[in-house]
Amino acid sequence: xxxILSLGLFQQYDEEKYQALVDMTCFHxxxxxxxxxxxxxxxxxxxxLINQ
Numbered sequence: 572x573x574x575i576l577s578l579g580l581f582q583q584y585d586e587e588k589y590q591a592l593v594d595m596t597c598f599h600x601x602x603x604x605x606x607x608x609x610x611x612x613x614x615x616x617x618x619x620l621i622n623q
Contacts, residue, residue, distance in 0.1 A: 580617045581609040589616065 576592055605617075612618060 576616060577603070581612055581615045584614055584616050584619045589619075 575596070609615070610617065
């Protein structure tokens with residue numbers, strides 16, 4: 572289960588799906604080398620989490 576969000580980190584953010592993920596598991600920091608183009612994308616789960 573903990574890898575669910577990592578597989579969709581740069582997908583378009585969906586509040587309902589996000590809440591379902593939060594209800595299933597807790598968040599913890601994982602270190603990954605991320606693609607610079609993906610990091611700059613707006614409206615992804617990554618951008619929402621980083622900018623909270």
